[in-house]
Amino acid sequence: xxxxxIILIFALAIGGLVVIAARNLDLPWVIAxxxxxxxxxxERRVGIISGHRGHDSGAVCDDGLxxxxxxxxxxxxxxDLLRANGYLVEVLDEYDARLKGYRASAVVSIxxxxxxxxNAQATGFKVAYPAASEPSxxxxxxxxxxxxxRTGLGxxxxxxxxxxxxxxxxxxxxxxxxxxxIETGFLFLDRQLLVRHPEIVAQGIAEGVLCxxxxxxxxx
Numbered sequence: 001x002x003x004x005x006i007i008l009i010f011a012l013a014i015g016g017l018v019v020i021a022a023r024n025l026d027l028p029w030v031i032a033x034x035x036x037x038x039x040x041x042x043e044r045r046v047g048i049i050s051g052h053r054g055h056d057s058g059a060v061c062d063d064g065l066x067x068x069x070x071x072x073x074x075x076x077x078x079x080d081l082l083r084a085n086g087y088l089v090e091v092l093d094e095y096d097a098r099l100k101g102y103r104a105s106a107v108v109s110i111x112x113x114x115x116x117x118x119n120a121q122a123t124g125f126k127v128a129y130p131a132a133s134e135p136s137x138x139x140x141x142x143x144x145x146x147x148x149x150r151t152g153l154g155x156x157x158x159x160x161x162x163x164x165x166x167x168x169x170x171x172x173x174x175x176x177x178x179x180x181x182i183e184t185g186f187l188f189l190d191r192q193l194l195v196r197h198p199e200i201v202a203q204g205i206a207e208g209v210l211c212x213x214x215x216x217x218x219x220x
């Protein structure tokens with residue numbers, strides 16, 4: 001066993017203990033921004049961008065709940081689920097400096113949509129990816145199918161904006177890194193799911209990522 005691998009295993013073990021302690025004490029996720037070692041194997045590395053974190057609040061609800069908070073709840077839970085499956089996961093800020101040239105087996109940016117009641121059809125999720133990347137398209141296919149199945153939400157294609165299709169991180173990560181952005185639902189009509197059941201949201205995202213990493217069919 002190499003010295004680098006020993007250090008990596010030790011760091012992940014300590015990190016896991018800190019996360020458990022933080023949850024038990026209801027403390028902030030202070031280790032979310034820690035980096036993996038530079039020699040961590042790319043095929044086991046996954047990046048999860050916590051939408052708006054470190055930049056702004058995102059959507060703000062009448063009661064003060066912010067999109068950034070909700071995104072972070074989901075991002076940290078997704079990271080936990082993927083780590084439990086043997087992957088090395090970094091939770092990244094919205095404009096994290098590490099995104100430049102970032103190499104991983106998959107990157108998912110997690111966001112949510114408006115707190116405003118737009119109309120009765122403002123419910124559902126959407127996924128976007130860089131059009132020129134075939135691996136990103138396959139990741140998006142897995143994520144779309146598995147998230148819909150787990151959450152029961154429909155795909156709301158009509159509200160996909162240029163902010164999603166030309167998402168800034170698409171141009172920052174390494175060209176070979178598969179990357180997608182998901183808006184998990186609307187913070188008004190889908191709030192019950194997004195806020196009261198973050199574990200279901202996280203499970204749907206994690207299942208989509210694992211589908212891609214295991215080269216499974218989205219429909220299986």
